[in-house]
Amino acid sequence: MKIVGYFLLGLALLTCKQKNAQLNLERKKSNMNKYAPMQFDTRPYYTIQIAKGGSTVELFVNDIIVYRYLEQGGLSVNVPINATLMKSGTHELKLKVYPDKGKTYLDEYSYVNIDVRLYADVDDPASEYRSILKFDLPEETKTTKVPYFEIELPFKAEVPFDLGYILDNAEILKGQDNIEKEIIGEYKNAHKAFKNLDAQWFIDKRREGNYAVATAFYLTQDQYHKRESNFKSLFDLNAKVEPIEEFEIEYAAKGKIAYLVQKGTRGPVLRSFINKGEANQEEITIMIGLYRKKGSNTFSFF
Structure with a gap:
Protein backbone atom coordinates (compact mmCIF):
# COMPACT_ATOMS: atom_id res chain seq x y z
CA MET A 1 0.00 0.00 0.00
CA LYS A 2 2.84 2.42 0.81
CA ILE A 3 4.36 1.93 -2.63
CA VAL A 4 1.04 2.56 -4.35
CA GLY A 5 0.49 5.66 -2.27
CA TYR A 6 3.93 7.01 -3.11
CA PHE A 7 3.31 6.32 -6.81
CA LEU A 8 -0.01 8.11 -6.80
CA LEU A 9 1.38 11.06 -4.90
CA GLY A 10 4.20 11.47 -7.35
CA LEU A 11 1.99 11.62 -10.46
CA ALA A 12 1.55 15.38 -10.33
CA LEU A 13 5.33 15.92 -10.17
CA LEU A 14 6.36 13.80 -13.15
CA THR A 15 8.95 15.34 -15.42
CA CYS A 16 9.07 14.59 -19.16
CA LYS A 17 11.73 11.94 -18.52
CA GLN A 18 9.66 10.37 -15.77
CA LYS A 19 6.60 10.31 -18.01
CA ASN A 20 8.59 8.42 -20.62
CA ALA A 21 9.80 5.98 -17.97
CA GLN A 22 6.22 5.44 -16.80
CA LEU A 23 5.07 4.93 -20.39
CA ASN A 24 7.79 2.35 -20.96
CA LEU A 25 6.75 0.55 -17.77
CA GLU A 26 3.12 0.49 -18.94
CA ARG A 27 4.21 -0.84 -22.32
CA LYS A 28 6.19 -3.60 -20.62
CA LYS A 29 3.16 -4.52 -18.53
CA SER A 30 1.01 -4.51 -21.66
CA ASN A 31 3.54 -6.75 -23.40
CA MET A 32 3.51 -9.16 -20.45
CA ASN A 33 -0.30 -9.26 -20.58
CA LYS A 34 -0.09 -10.00 -24.29
CA TYR A 35 1.42 -13.38 -23.43
CA ALA A 36 -1.17 -14.23 -20.81
CA PRO A 37 -2.98 -17.38 -21.99
CA MET A 38 -6.44 -16.92 -23.48
CA GLN A 39 -9.45 -18.75 -22.10
CA PHE A 40 -12.02 -20.54 -24.27
CA ASP A 41 -15.49 -21.98 -23.80
CA THR A 42 -14.48 -25.23 -25.52
CA ARG A 43 -11.06 -26.88 -25.26
CA PRO A 44 -10.75 -29.68 -27.83
CA TYR A 45 -7.63 -31.79 -27.42
CA TYR A 46 -6.03 -33.60 -30.38
CA THR A 47 -3.49 -36.38 -30.10
CA ILE A 48 -1.92 -39.06 -32.27
CA GLN A 49 -1.81 -42.52 -30.76
CA ILE A 50 1.06 -44.42 -32.33
CA ALA A 51 2.06 -48.04 -31.82
CA LYS A 52 5.09 -49.47 -33.57
CA GLY A 53 7.43 -52.42 -33.60
CA GLY A 54 10.17 -53.85 -35.83
CA SER A 55 10.75 -50.36 -37.26
CA THR A 56 11.74 -46.80 -36.44
CA VAL A 57 9.44 -43.85 -37.10
CA GLU A 58 9.14 -40.12 -37.58
CA LEU A 59 5.82 -38.32 -37.38
CA PHE A 60 5.10 -34.80 -38.67
CA VAL A 61 2.05 -32.54 -38.52
CA ASN A 62 2.02 -29.63 -40.97
CA ASP A 63 5.66 -30.38 -41.76
CA ILE A 64 6.71 -29.99 -38.11
CA ILE A 65 8.18 -32.96 -36.26
CA VAL A 66 5.93 -34.11 -33.39
CA TYR A 67 7.50 -37.49 -32.64
CA ARG A 68 10.72 -39.26 -33.51
CA TYR A 69 11.79 -42.69 -32.29
CA LEU A 70 14.84 -44.10 -34.02
CA GLU A 71 15.63 -46.73 -31.40
CA GLN A 72 14.95 -50.45 -31.63
CA GLY A 73 11.95 -51.97 -29.89
CA GLY A 74 8.19 -51.66 -29.70
CA LEU A 75 6.25 -48.87 -28.08
CA SER A 76 2.84 -47.28 -27.78
CA VAL A 77 2.51 -43.57 -27.04
CA ASN A 78 -0.12 -40.83 -27.28
CA VAL A 79 1.37 -37.63 -28.74
CA PRO A 80 -0.39 -34.25 -28.20
CA ILE A 81 -0.52 -32.14 -31.37
CA ASN A 82 -2.60 -29.02 -30.59
CA ALA A 83 0.46 -26.77 -30.81
CA THR A 84 1.26 -27.80 -34.39
CA LEU A 85 -2.32 -27.42 -35.60
CA MET A 86 -2.10 -23.63 -35.16
CA LYS A 87 -5.66 -23.05 -36.44
CA SER A 88 -8.80 -24.78 -37.73
CA GLY A 89 -8.83 -26.40 -41.14
CA THR A 90 -7.28 -29.25 -43.08
CA HIS A 91 -3.94 -30.47 -41.74
CA GLU A 92 -1.30 -32.81 -43.05
CA LEU A 93 0.11 -35.79 -41.19
CA LYS A 94 3.31 -37.26 -42.59
CA LEU A 95 4.59 -40.65 -41.47
CA LYS A 96 8.09 -41.93 -42.23
CA VAL A 97 8.95 -45.54 -41.41
CA TYR A 98 12.45 -47.06 -41.50
CA PRO A 99 13.73 -50.61 -40.84
CA ASP A 100 14.89 -51.47 -37.34
CA LYS A 101 18.56 -50.95 -36.53
CA GLY A 102 20.71 -53.57 -38.20
CA LYS A 103 18.12 -54.32 -40.89
CA THR A 104 17.98 -53.21 -44.52
CA TYR A 105 14.29 -53.70 -45.18
CA LEU A 106 10.96 -53.64 -43.39
CA ASP A 107 9.90 -57.22 -42.66
CA GLU A 108 7.17 -59.36 -41.13
CA TYR A 109 7.96 -57.95 -37.67
CA SER A 110 7.40 -54.37 -38.80
CA TYR A 111 4.16 -52.67 -37.87
CA VAL A 112 2.92 -49.09 -37.32
CA ASN A 113 -0.59 -48.12 -36.27
CA ILE A 114 -1.72 -44.47 -36.27
CA ASP A 115 -4.89 -43.08 -34.72
CA VAL A 116 -5.58 -39.31 -34.70
CA ARG A 117 -7.89 -38.70 -31.76
CA LEU A 118 -10.14 -35.87 -30.61
CA TYR A 119 -10.94 -35.56 -26.92
CA ALA A 120 -13.73 -33.20 -25.90
CA ASP A 121 -11.66 -31.46 -23.23
CA VAL A 122 -7.93 -31.15 -22.54
CA ASP A 123 -8.36 -31.95 -18.84
CA ASP A 124 -10.05 -35.27 -19.52
CA PRO A 125 -7.75 -37.18 -21.92
CA ALA A 126 -8.85 -40.50 -20.44
CA SER A 127 -12.45 -39.88 -21.51
CA GLU A 128 -14.07 -41.12 -24.68
CA TYR A 129 -12.53 -39.86 -27.88
CA ARG A 130 -13.45 -39.73 -31.54
CA SER A 131 -11.07 -41.13 -34.12
CA ILE A 132 -10.38 -38.57 -36.85
CA LEU A 133 -7.99 -40.68 -38.90
CA LYS A 134 -6.64 -44.22 -38.72
CA PHE A 135 -3.79 -45.78 -40.65
CA ASP A 136 -1.89 -49.08 -40.51
CA LEU A 137 1.38 -49.88 -42.25
CA PRO A 138 0.32 -51.79 -45.40
CA GLU A 139 0.96 -55.54 -45.37
CA GLU A 140 2.78 -55.42 -48.73
CA THR A 141 5.57 -53.35 -47.18
CA LYS A 142 6.45 -56.36 -45.05
CA THR A 143 6.86 -58.79 -47.93
CA THR A 144 8.34 -56.75 -50.79
CA LYS A 145 11.67 -55.73 -49.21
CA VAL A 146 10.81 -52.05 -48.86
CA PRO A 147 13.77 -50.06 -47.41
CA TYR A 148 11.64 -47.05 -46.50
CA PHE A 149 7.98 -46.04 -46.36
CA GLU A 150 6.43 -42.57 -46.36
CA ILE A 151 2.87 -41.36 -46.63
CA GLU A 152 1.02 -38.04 -46.25
CA LEU A 153 -2.49 -38.15 -44.79
CA PRO A 154 -4.83 -35.12 -44.60
CA PHE A 155 -7.26 -34.67 -41.70
CA LYS A 156 -9.52 -31.91 -40.44
CA ALA A 157 -9.39 -30.33 -37.00
CA GLU A 158 -11.39 -27.53 -35.41
CA VAL A 159 -9.84 -25.47 -32.61
CA PRO A 160 -10.99 -22.25 -30.87
CA PHE A 161 -7.67 -20.43 -31.40
CA ASP A 162 -5.88 -19.02 -34.43
CA LEU A 163 -2.08 -18.96 -34.16
CA GLY A 164 -1.50 -19.12 -37.88
CA TYR A 165 -0.15 -15.58 -37.94
Missing part, protein backbone atom coordinates in the same frame (compact mmCIF):
# COMPACT_ATOMS: atom_id res chain seq x y z
CA ILE A 166 3.12 -16.78 -36.38
CA LEU A 167 4.25 -18.72 -39.42
CA ASP A 168 2.28 -16.59 -41.88
CA ASN A 169 4.49 -13.68 -40.80
CA ALA A 170 7.72 -15.73 -40.85
CA GLU A 171 10.17 -15.69 -43.73
CA ILE A 172 11.37 -18.79 -45.55
CA LEU A 173 14.85 -19.50 -44.23
CA LYS A 174 15.77 -22.43 -46.44
CA GLY A 175 17.71 -21.33 -49.49
CA GLN A 176 18.73 -17.90 -48.20
CA ASP A 177 22.31 -16.78 -48.72
CA ASN A 178 24.51 -17.43 -45.66
CA ILE A 179 21.53 -18.81 -43.71
CA GLU A 180 23.42 -21.89 -42.49
CA LYS A 181 26.12 -19.67 -41.00
CA GLU A 182 23.43 -17.59 -39.26
CA ILE A 183 21.66 -20.67 -37.90
CA ILE A 184 24.88 -22.15 -36.53
CA GLY A 185 25.78 -18.77 -35.04
CA GLU A 186 22.47 -18.54 -33.20
CA TYR A 187 22.89 -22.06 -31.85
CA LYS A 188 26.34 -21.08 -30.60
CA ASN A 189 24.69 -18.17 -28.78
CA ALA A 190 22.19 -20.62 -27.29
CA HIS A 191 24.98 -22.99 -26.27
CA LYS A 192 26.80 -20.13 -24.52
CA ALA A 193 23.63 -19.12 -22.66
CA PHE A 194 23.07 -22.77 -21.67
CA LYS A 195 26.61 -23.00 -20.25
CA ASN A 196 26.16 -19.68 -18.43
CA LEU A 197 22.86 -20.90 -16.90
CA ASP A 198 21.14 -17.95 -18.57
CA ALA A 199 17.57 -19.25 -18.68
CA GLN A 200 16.20 -15.74 -19.18
CA TRP A 201 17.95 -15.47 -22.56
CA PHE A 202 15.96 -18.49 -23.77
CA ILE A 203 12.72 -17.25 -22.19
CA ASP A 204 13.00 -13.91 -23.98
CA LYS A 205 13.63 -15.67 -27.28
CA ARG A 206 10.70 -18.05 -26.90
CA ARG A 207 8.00 -15.72 -25.56
CA GLU A 208 5.83 -15.90 -28.66
CA GLY A 209 6.35 -19.65 -28.92
CA ASN A 210 5.62 -20.13 -25.22
CA TYR A 211 2.44 -18.11 -25.60
CA ALA A 212 1.39 -20.24 -28.56
CA VAL A 213 1.89 -23.49 -26.64
CA ALA A 214 0.04 -22.10 -23.63
CA THR A 215 -2.86 -21.02 -25.82
CA ALA A 216 -2.97 -24.29 -27.77
CA PHE A 217 -3.18 -26.35 -24.58
CA TYR A 218 -5.44 -23.91 -22.72
CA LEU A 219 -3.06 -23.38 -19.83
CA THR A 220 -4.20 -21.33 -16.85
CA GLN A 221 -2.07 -18.43 -15.67
CA ASP A 222 -0.60 -20.63 -12.93
CA GLN A 223 0.17 -23.44 -15.37
CA TYR A 224 1.77 -20.95 -17.73
CA HIS A 225 4.15 -19.68 -15.06
CA LYS A 226 4.82 -23.20 -13.77
CA ARG A 227 5.86 -24.20 -17.27
CA GLU A 228 8.34 -21.32 -17.31
CA SER A 229 9.59 -22.33 -13.87
CA ASN A 230 10.05 -25.92 -15.01
CA PHE A 231 12.08 -24.67 -17.95
CA LYS A 232 14.38 -22.73 -15.63
CA SER A 233 15.02 -25.92 -13.66
CA LEU A 234 16.83 -27.34 -16.71
CA PHE A 235 19.73 -24.99 -15.96
CA ASP A 236 21.50 -26.99 -13.27
CA LEU A 237 24.77 -25.94 -11.62
CA ASN A 238 25.81 -29.59 -11.38
CA ALA A 239 25.28 -30.32 -15.08
CA LYS A 240 28.08 -30.33 -17.62
CA VAL A 241 27.04 -28.92 -20.99
CA GLU A 242 28.22 -30.97 -23.96
CA PRO A 243 30.00 -29.29 -26.90
CA ILE A 244 28.19 -28.99 -30.24
CA GLU A 245 30.12 -31.26 -32.59
CA GLU A 246 28.60 -33.54 -35.24
CA PHE A 247 25.42 -31.86 -36.44
CA GLU A 248 23.19 -31.15 -39.42
CA ILE A 249 20.46 -28.62 -40.20
CA GLU A 250 16.85 -29.71 -40.58
CA TYR A 251 14.13 -27.46 -41.97
CA ALA A 252 10.45 -27.64 -41.11
CA ALA A 253 7.19 -25.82 -41.89
CA LYS A 254 8.04 -25.48 -45.58
CA GLY A 255 11.47 -24.05 -44.80
CA LYS A 256 10.33 -21.47 -42.21
CA ILE A 257 11.75 -23.26 -39.14
CA ALA A 258 15.33 -24.53 -38.76
CA TYR A 259 16.74 -27.03 -36.26
CA LEU A 260 20.31 -28.03 -35.55
CA VAL A 261 20.31 -31.74 -34.69
CA GLN A 262 22.87 -34.42 -33.98
CA LYS A 263 23.98 -36.44 -36.96
CA GLY A 264 22.66 -39.97 -36.84
CA THR A 265 20.33 -39.71 -33.85
CA ARG A 266 18.82 -36.38 -34.96
CA GLY A 267 18.48 -35.53 -31.30
CA PRO A 268 18.94 -32.06 -29.73
CA VAL A 269 22.46 -30.59 -29.85
CA LEU A 270 21.87 -28.61 -26.66
CA ARG A 271 22.59 -31.26 -24.04
CA SER A 272 23.99 -31.46 -20.54
CA PHE A 273 24.66 -34.35 -18.16
CA ILE A 274 24.58 -34.81 -14.42
CA ASN A 275 26.78 -37.69 -13.21
CA LYS A 276 27.71 -38.62 -16.77
CA GLY A 277 28.79 -42.24 -17.14
CA GLU A 278 27.43 -43.28 -13.75
CA ALA A 279 24.43 -45.43 -12.91
CA ASN A 280 22.44 -42.37 -11.88
CA GLN A 281 23.32 -40.37 -15.01
CA GLU A 282 20.78 -37.74 -16.00
CA GLU A 283 20.62 -36.09 -19.44
CA ILE A 284 19.07 -32.67 -19.95
CA THR A 285 18.17 -31.54 -23.47
CA ILE A 286 16.72 -28.38 -25.00
CA MET A 287 15.23 -28.48 -28.49
CA ILE A 288 14.79 -25.14 -30.20
CA GLY A 289 13.46 -24.33 -33.64
CA LEU A 290 14.54 -21.03 -35.16
CA TYR A 291 12.20 -18.80 -37.14
CA ARG A 292 12.45 -15.17 -38.17
CA LYS A 293 9.70 -12.63 -38.67
CA LYS A 294 9.55 -10.89 -42.02
CA GLY A 295 11.61 -7.71 -41.89
CA SER A 296 13.50 -8.76 -38.76
CA ASN A 297 17.19 -9.55 -38.45
CA THR A 298 16.89 -11.66 -35.29
CA PHE A 299 15.67 -15.20 -34.65
CA SER A 300 12.87 -16.25 -32.34
CA PHE A 301 12.38 -19.75 -30.92
CA PHE A 302 9.43 -21.81 -32.08
Whole structure:
Protein backbone atom coordinates (compact mmCIF):
# COMPACT_ATOMS: atom_id res chain seq x y z
CA MET A 1 0.00 0.00 0.00
CA LYS A 2 2.84 2.42 0.81
CA ILE A 3 4.36 1.93 -2.63
CA VAL A 4 1.04 2.56 -4.35
CA GLY A 5 0.49 5.66 -2.27
CA TYR A 6 3.93 7.01 -3.11
CA PHE A 7 3.31 6.32 -6.81
CA LEU A 8 -0.01 8.11 -6.80
CA LEU A 9 1.38 11.06 -4.90
CA GLY A 10 4.20 11.47 -7.35
CA LEU A 11 1.99 11.62 -10.46
CA ALA A 12 1.55 15.38 -10.33
CA LEU A 13 5.33 15.92 -10.17
CA LEU A 14 6.36 13.80 -13.15
CA THR A 15 8.95 15.34 -15.42
CA CYS A 16 9.07 14.59 -19.16
CA LYS A 17 11.73 11.94 -18.52
CA GLN A 18 9.66 10.37 -15.77
CA LYS A 19 6.60 10.31 -18.01
CA ASN A 20 8.59 8.42 -20.62
CA ALA A 21 9.80 5.98 -17.97
CA GLN A 22 6.22 5.44 -16.80
CA LEU A 23 5.07 4.93 -20.39
CA ASN A 24 7.79 2.35 -20.96
CA LEU A 25 6.75 0.55 -17.77
CA GLU A 26 3.12 0.49 -18.94
CA ARG A 27 4.21 -0.84 -22.32
CA LYS A 28 6.19 -3.60 -20.62
CA LYS A 29 3.16 -4.52 -18.53
CA SER A 30 1.01 -4.51 -21.66
CA ASN A 31 3.54 -6.75 -23.40
CA MET A 32 3.51 -9.16 -20.45
CA ASN A 33 -0.30 -9.26 -20.58
CA LYS A 34 -0.09 -10.00 -24.29
CA TYR A 35 1.42 -13.38 -23.43
CA ALA A 36 -1.17 -14.23 -20.81
CA PRO A 37 -2.98 -17.38 -21.99
CA MET A 38 -6.44 -16.92 -23.48
CA GLN A 39 -9.45 -18.75 -22.10
CA PHE A 40 -12.02 -20.54 -24.27
CA ASP A 41 -15.49 -21.98 -23.80
CA THR A 42 -14.48 -25.23 -25.52
CA ARG A 43 -11.06 -26.88 -25.26
CA PRO A 44 -10.75 -29.68 -27.83
CA TYR A 45 -7.63 -31.79 -27.42
CA TYR A 46 -6.03 -33.60 -30.38
CA THR A 47 -3.49 -36.38 -30.10
CA ILE A 48 -1.92 -39.06 -32.27
CA GLN A 49 -1.81 -42.52 -30.76
CA ILE A 50 1.06 -44.42 -32.33
CA ALA A 51 2.06 -48.04 -31.82
CA LYS A 52 5.09 -49.47 -33.57
CA GLY A 53 7.43 -52.42 -33.60
CA GLY A 54 10.17 -53.85 -35.83
CA SER A 55 10.75 -50.36 -37.26
CA THR A 56 11.74 -46.80 -36.44
CA VAL A 57 9.44 -43.85 -37.10
CA GLU A 58 9.14 -40.12 -37.58
CA LEU A 59 5.82 -38.32 -37.38
CA PHE A 60 5.10 -34.80 -38.67
CA VAL A 61 2.05 -32.54 -38.52
CA ASN A 62 2.02 -29.63 -40.97
CA ASP A 63 5.66 -30.38 -41.76
CA ILE A 64 6.71 -29.99 -38.11
CA ILE A 65 8.18 -32.96 -36.26
CA VAL A 66 5.93 -34.11 -33.39
CA TYR A 67 7.50 -37.49 -32.64
CA ARG A 68 10.72 -39.26 -33.51
CA TYR A 69 11.79 -42.69 -32.29
CA LEU A 70 14.84 -44.10 -34.02
CA GLU A 71 15.63 -46.73 -31.40
CA GLN A 72 14.95 -50.45 -31.63
CA GLY A 73 11.95 -51.97 -29.89
CA GLY A 74 8.19 -51.66 -29.70
CA LEU A 75 6.25 -48.87 -28.08
CA SER A 76 2.84 -47.28 -27.78
CA VAL A 77 2.51 -43.57 -27.04
CA ASN A 78 -0.12 -40.83 -27.28
CA VAL A 79 1.37 -37.63 -28.74
CA PRO A 80 -0.39 -34.25 -28.20
CA ILE A 81 -0.52 -32.14 -31.37
CA ASN A 82 -2.60 -29.02 -30.59
CA ALA A 83 0.46 -26.77 -30.81
CA THR A 84 1.26 -27.80 -34.39
CA LEU A 85 -2.32 -27.42 -35.60
CA MET A 86 -2.10 -23.63 -35.16
CA LYS A 87 -5.66 -23.05 -36.44
CA SER A 88 -8.80 -24.78 -37.73
CA GLY A 89 -8.83 -26.40 -41.14
CA THR A 90 -7.28 -29.25 -43.08
CA HIS A 91 -3.94 -30.47 -41.74
CA GLU A 92 -1.30 -32.81 -43.05
CA LEU A 93 0.11 -35.79 -41.19
CA LYS A 94 3.31 -37.26 -42.59
CA LEU A 95 4.59 -40.65 -41.47
CA LYS A 96 8.09 -41.93 -42.23
CA VAL A 97 8.95 -45.54 -41.41
CA TYR A 98 12.45 -47.06 -41.50
CA PRO A 99 13.73 -50.61 -40.84
CA ASP A 100 14.89 -51.47 -37.34
CA LYS A 101 18.56 -50.95 -36.53
CA GLY A 102 20.71 -53.57 -38.20
CA LYS A 103 18.12 -54.32 -40.89
CA THR A 104 17.98 -53.21 -44.52
CA TYR A 105 14.29 -53.70 -45.18
CA LEU A 106 10.96 -53.64 -43.39
CA ASP A 107 9.90 -57.22 -42.66
CA GLU A 108 7.17 -59.36 -41.13
CA TYR A 109 7.96 -57.95 -37.67
CA SER A 110 7.40 -54.37 -38.80
CA TYR A 111 4.16 -52.67 -37.87
CA VAL A 112 2.92 -49.09 -37.32
CA ASN A 113 -0.59 -48.12 -36.27
CA ILE A 114 -1.72 -44.47 -36.27
CA ASP A 115 -4.89 -43.08 -34.72
CA VAL A 116 -5.58 -39.31 -34.70
CA ARG A 117 -7.89 -38.70 -31.76
CA LEU A 118 -10.14 -35.87 -30.61
CA TYR A 119 -10.94 -35.56 -26.92
CA ALA A 120 -13.73 -33.20 -25.90
CA ASP A 121 -11.66 -31.46 -23.23
CA VAL A 122 -7.93 -31.15 -22.54
CA ASP A 123 -8.36 -31.95 -18.84
CA ASP A 124 -10.05 -35.27 -19.52
CA PRO A 125 -7.75 -37.18 -21.92
CA ALA A 126 -8.85 -40.50 -20.44
CA SER A 127 -12.45 -39.88 -21.51
CA GLU A 128 -14.07 -41.12 -24.68
CA TYR A 129 -12.53 -39.86 -27.88
CA ARG A 130 -13.45 -39.73 -31.54
CA SER A 131 -11.07 -41.13 -34.12
CA ILE A 132 -10.38 -38.57 -36.85
CA LEU A 133 -7.99 -40.68 -38.90
CA LYS A 134 -6.64 -44.22 -38.72
CA PHE A 135 -3.79 -45.78 -40.65
CA ASP A 136 -1.89 -49.08 -40.51
CA LEU A 137 1.38 -49.88 -42.25
CA PRO A 138 0.32 -51.79 -45.40
CA GLU A 139 0.96 -55.54 -45.37
CA GLU A 140 2.78 -55.42 -48.73
CA THR A 141 5.57 -53.35 -47.18
CA LYS A 142 6.45 -56.36 -45.05
CA THR A 143 6.86 -58.79 -47.93
CA THR A 144 8.34 -56.75 -50.79
CA LYS A 145 11.67 -55.73 -49.21
CA VAL A 146 10.81 -52.05 -48.86
CA PRO A 147 13.77 -50.06 -47.41
CA TYR A 148 11.64 -47.05 -46.50
CA PHE A 149 7.98 -46.04 -46.36
CA GLU A 150 6.43 -42.57 -46.36
CA ILE A 151 2.87 -41.36 -46.63
CA GLU A 152 1.02 -38.04 -46.25
CA LEU A 153 -2.49 -38.15 -44.79
CA PRO A 154 -4.83 -35.12 -44.60
CA PHE A 155 -7.26 -34.67 -41.70
CA LYS A 156 -9.52 -31.91 -40.44
CA ALA A 157 -9.39 -30.33 -37.00
CA GLU A 158 -11.39 -27.53 -35.41
CA VAL A 159 -9.84 -25.47 -32.61
CA PRO A 160 -10.99 -22.25 -30.87
CA PHE A 161 -7.67 -20.43 -31.40
CA ASP A 162 -5.88 -19.02 -34.43
CA LEU A 163 -2.08 -18.96 -34.16
CA GLY A 164 -1.50 -19.12 -37.88
CA TYR A 165 -0.15 -15.58 -37.94
CA ILE A 166 3.12 -16.78 -36.38
CA LEU A 167 4.25 -18.72 -39.42
CA ASP A 168 2.28 -16.59 -41.88
CA ASN A 169 4.49 -13.68 -40.80
CA ALA A 170 7.72 -15.73 -40.85
CA GLU A 171 10.17 -15.69 -43.73
CA ILE A 172 11.37 -18.79 -45.55
CA LEU A 173 14.85 -19.50 -44.23
CA LYS A 174 15.77 -22.43 -46.44
CA GLY A 175 17.71 -21.33 -49.49
CA GLN A 176 18.73 -17.90 -48.20
CA ASP A 177 22.31 -16.78 -48.72
CA ASN A 178 24.51 -17.43 -45.66
CA ILE A 179 21.53 -18.81 -43.71
CA GLU A 180 23.42 -21.89 -42.49
CA LYS A 181 26.12 -19.67 -41.00
CA GLU A 182 23.43 -17.59 -39.26
CA ILE A 183 21.66 -20.67 -37.90
CA ILE A 184 24.88 -22.15 -36.53
CA GLY A 185 25.78 -18.77 -35.04
CA GLU A 186 22.47 -18.54 -33.20
CA TYR A 187 22.89 -22.06 -31.85
CA LYS A 188 26.34 -21.08 -30.60
CA ASN A 189 24.69 -18.17 -28.78
CA ALA A 190 22.19 -20.62 -27.29
CA HIS A 191 24.98 -22.99 -26.27
CA LYS A 192 26.80 -20.13 -24.52
CA ALA A 193 23.63 -19.12 -22.66
CA PHE A 194 23.07 -22.77 -21.67
CA LYS A 195 26.61 -23.00 -20.25
CA ASN A 196 26.16 -19.68 -18.43
CA LEU A 197 22.86 -20.90 -16.90
CA ASP A 198 21.14 -17.95 -18.57
CA ALA A 199 17.57 -19.25 -18.68
CA GLN A 200 16.20 -15.74 -19.18
CA TRP A 201 17.95 -15.47 -22.56
CA PHE A 202 15.96 -18.49 -23.77
CA ILE A 203 12.72 -17.25 -22.19
CA ASP A 204 13.00 -13.91 -23.98
CA LYS A 205 13.63 -15.67 -27.28
CA ARG A 206 10.70 -18.05 -26.90
CA ARG A 207 8.00 -15.72 -25.56
CA GLU A 208 5.83 -15.90 -28.66
CA GLY A 209 6.35 -19.65 -28.92
CA ASN A 210 5.62 -20.13 -25.22
CA TYR A 211 2.44 -18.11 -25.60
CA ALA A 212 1.39 -20.24 -28.56
CA VAL A 213 1.89 -23.49 -26.64
CA ALA A 214 0.04 -22.10 -23.63
CA THR A 215 -2.86 -21.02 -25.82
CA ALA A 216 -2.97 -24.29 -27.77
CA PHE A 217 -3.18 -26.35 -24.58
CA TYR A 218 -5.44 -23.91 -22.72
CA LEU A 219 -3.06 -23.38 -19.83
CA THR A 220 -4.20 -21.33 -16.85
CA GLN A 221 -2.07 -18.43 -15.67
CA ASP A 222 -0.60 -20.63 -12.93
CA GLN A 223 0.17 -23.44 -15.37
CA TYR A 224 1.77 -20.95 -17.73
CA HIS A 225 4.15 -19.68 -15.06
CA LYS A 226 4.82 -23.20 -13.77
CA ARG A 227 5.86 -24.20 -17.27
CA GLU A 228 8.34 -21.32 -17.31
CA SER A 229 9.59 -22.33 -13.87
CA ASN A 230 10.05 -25.92 -15.01
CA PHE A 231 12.08 -24.67 -17.95
CA LYS A 232 14.38 -22.73 -15.63
CA SER A 233 15.02 -25.92 -13.66
CA LEU A 234 16.83 -27.34 -16.71
CA PHE A 235 19.73 -24.99 -15.96
CA ASP A 236 21.50 -26.99 -13.27
CA LEU A 237 24.77 -25.94 -11.62
CA ASN A 238 25.81 -29.59 -11.38
CA ALA A 239 25.28 -30.32 -15.08
CA LYS A 240 28.08 -30.33 -17.62
CA VAL A 241 27.04 -28.92 -20.99
CA GLU A 242 28.22 -30.97 -23.96
CA PRO A 243 30.00 -29.29 -26.90
CA ILE A 244 28.19 -28.99 -30.24
CA GLU A 245 30.12 -31.26 -32.59
CA GLU A 246 28.60 -33.54 -35.24
CA PHE A 247 25.42 -31.86 -36.44
CA GLU A 248 23.19 -31.15 -39.42
CA ILE A 249 20.46 -28.62 -40.20
CA GLU A 250 16.85 -29.71 -40.58
CA TYR A 251 14.13 -27.46 -41.97
CA ALA A 252 10.45 -27.64 -41.11
CA ALA A 253 7.19 -25.82 -41.89
CA LYS A 254 8.04 -25.48 -45.58
CA GLY A 255 11.47 -24.05 -44.80
CA LYS A 256 10.33 -21.47 -42.21
CA ILE A 257 11.75 -23.26 -39.14
CA ALA A 258 15.33 -24.53 -38.76
CA TYR A 259 16.74 -27.03 -36.26
CA LEU A 260 20.31 -28.03 -35.55
CA VAL A 261 20.31 -31.74 -34.69
CA GLN A 262 22.87 -34.42 -33.98
CA LYS A 263 23.98 -36.44 -36.96
CA GLY A 264 22.66 -39.97 -36.84
CA THR A 265 20.33 -39.71 -33.85
CA ARG A 266 18.82 -36.38 -34.96
CA GLY A 267 18.48 -35.53 -31.30
CA PRO A 268 18.94 -32.06 -29.73
CA VAL A 269 22.46 -30.59 -29.85
CA LEU A 270 21.87 -28.61 -26.66
CA ARG A 271 22.59 -31.26 -24.04
CA SER A 272 23.99 -31.46 -20.54
CA PHE A 273 24.66 -34.35 -18.16
CA ILE A 274 24.58 -34.81 -14.42
CA ASN A 275 26.78 -37.69 -13.21
CA LYS A 276 27.71 -38.62 -16.77
CA GLY A 277 28.79 -42.24 -17.14
CA GLU A 278 27.43 -43.28 -13.75
CA ALA A 279 24.43 -45.43 -12.91
CA ASN A 280 22.44 -42.37 -11.88
CA GLN A 281 23.32 -40.37 -15.01
CA GLU A 282 20.78 -37.74 -16.00
CA GLU A 283 20.62 -36.09 -19.44
CA ILE A 284 19.07 -32.67 -19.95
CA THR A 285 18.17 -31.54 -23.47
CA ILE A 286 16.72 -28.38 -25.00
CA MET A 287 15.23 -28.48 -28.49
CA ILE A 288 14.79 -25.14 -30.20
CA GLY A 289 13.46 -24.33 -33.64
CA LEU A 290 14.54 -21.03 -35.16
CA TYR A 291 12.20 -18.80 -37.14
CA ARG A 292 12.45 -15.17 -38.17
CA LYS A 293 9.70 -12.63 -38.67
CA LYS A 294 9.55 -10.89 -42.02
CA GLY A 295 11.61 -7.71 -41.89
CA SER A 296 13.50 -8.76 -38.76
CA ASN A 297 17.19 -9.55 -38.45
CA THR A 298 16.89 -11.66 -35.29
CA PHE A 299 15.67 -15.20 -34.65
CA SER A 300 12.87 -16.25 -32.34
CA PHE A 301 12.38 -19.75 -30.92
CA PHE A 302 9.43 -21.81 -32.08
